[in-house]
Amino acid sequence: MESLTFRHTTTKPLPGTKPQAITGVVASGNLEILLERVLPPDACEVAIETPVAGYGPVWEAVVADFVARAQPGGVRISINDGGARPDTVSLRLLQGARLMEA
């Protein structure tokens, strides 16, 4: 298992008040994402556990792209990966952010 953590500063907090949300399932080619509104409003942290080693740069790019688009300030994001492709990861991250905004 490989652990990765990425920290970002955002320009604004993620809208909404929902304290936490979870989406996805840990299964082959899939992942689960837990979002918790526990950080300062301009901070975002994404922690990943993945069984597929050596994809740090890919994760870094996917997470950076998500943070730029969603500006998920205040949210800690924890990921249990089951070997998801980058497009699946992006989709789930945006899905998770929407759940928090609801």
Added chain:
Amino acid sequence: MTLAEILASLFPEGHAVTVADGLVAGEGPFEGGRLRVIGVDGDAPLGVEGALTLAGHVLDAVRAGDKAPILVAVDSDSQRMSRRDELLGLNECLAHLAKALLLADRRGHPTVGLLYGHSAAGAFIATALATRVLAALPGANPSVMDLPSVARVTKLPLEKLQEMAKSTPVFAPGLDNMLATGAVHAVLDPEKPLGPQIRDLIAVLPERDERDRLGQERGGRPVAEAIAKAVADQIRAG
């Protein structure tokens, strides 16, 4: 120990326990009353007929109303693996046997398992694991799945699993691991008469299911007790 040796040790004055088609049933004199015995012998698989036969004996005991202890002696294979057994509802038959033992327990019959050989999977759950207290004799060999099969399913090398098994009792077959998990309460001494050892177990039957506590104490199930307690406490608090 063989079943014959076990019965001779339990009932020095003789007994009426018989074995037919791998199924054990009967009784013998015990502590001024009687001890009923059911079980599976000779590494026999447990199928639909066997499960119902054993359950029938247990329900007869409950109907007798004497609250006599019931010993469940087990040296079995796993459940009988066949198309016919599943077609006929093996899950219902095995669950029925377990329920019969749990009913007997609730109706005041001390239920004691005695594992003296192999047992596995559904047969293990329906018999030995459905008793209030489970004892074993040295040499007993319970398993959920043997290591070569685990290796096949998990795609891990057998050597690595064997190495892991030394420090991680939670997945490896064998009596020591089931003891550590808390599933087996105690190991009896085959050099001493079994009757008094069974009597002593009955004298201190746990009030509640304490297998998770034992598993925590013995290190085989490090977190189960705390998790079950946390869930129960939180949900009770509403």
Added chain:
Amino acid sequence: MAGPDRDRLSWYEASARQRLDALLDPGSFTEVLGPAERRMSPHLPLFDLPRAFDDGIVVGSGSLDGKTMFVAAQEGRFMGGAFGEVHGAKLVGLLRAALDVKPAAVLLLLDTGGVRLQEANAGETAIAEAMRAIVAARAAGVPVVGLIGGRAGCFGGGGLIAGTCSRLAVSEGGRISVSGPEVIETNKGAEEFDSKDRALVWRTMGGKHRRLIGGADAFCADTVSAFREAALRLIADAPAFDLDTLTAEQARLRARIDRFGQCRDATDIWAKLGVNDPDAVPAMDTGAFDETVAQAREAVHDAR
């Protein structure tokens, strides 16, 4: 989730959380030991396997038609819904609390391949603990109802837990057995059971066969609404856990073996049950199948 969504949502396709949200009264579900508490398997990392925040089971309380329910839902897509140490202990804790709190019922949304091999001893023991706790809850008057229609089916020790419940609802996809098709084939050969013969699997272990022989008490279309209606009906009609029930179950199962023990295939059993066209059963819709069930006296009983 409101009615129409509930009507549309496929039980088979839904996740454990989606099933619970749609099954219970809207907004009523409260989870205990939820994902944010991160009570994950201490063992899977040894096998280099990913963990789930909830270890593949969601437990808590909610209401169904205003009545308090304790619920547990297995996620069949994580490790095949299999019982590991944490997973099993969460179910056991819920069932033990049911004995004191006495909710109107406990609903078990079973979706499991059985024991998780990486934690086999813990899983096996937890199943035994769960069965003991189910019996205690039932004996205290709390119905325990199993709902089975997920991807993983209900196999191994899960099948024994199912057999311990007061009542069971099952859909076409809800296979129930102890040895799974692959397990039988691996151990006894493809002549005994060809696991690739999907029609054989459904006939032998599927929801329709289980319903026809009385191995389940309700047959549901594959929607959350259908399972909700069945759950309400079954809770109201749960047998007691006592000597009379088990005596009746003994007679019921014995009669089944006497009557059908020589049958080679499920269709032979269905023919003996009086089903006019056994070969048509697998393709029947829920309405036609309900009419067929009404002809089989084995299907309705209080003996579980």
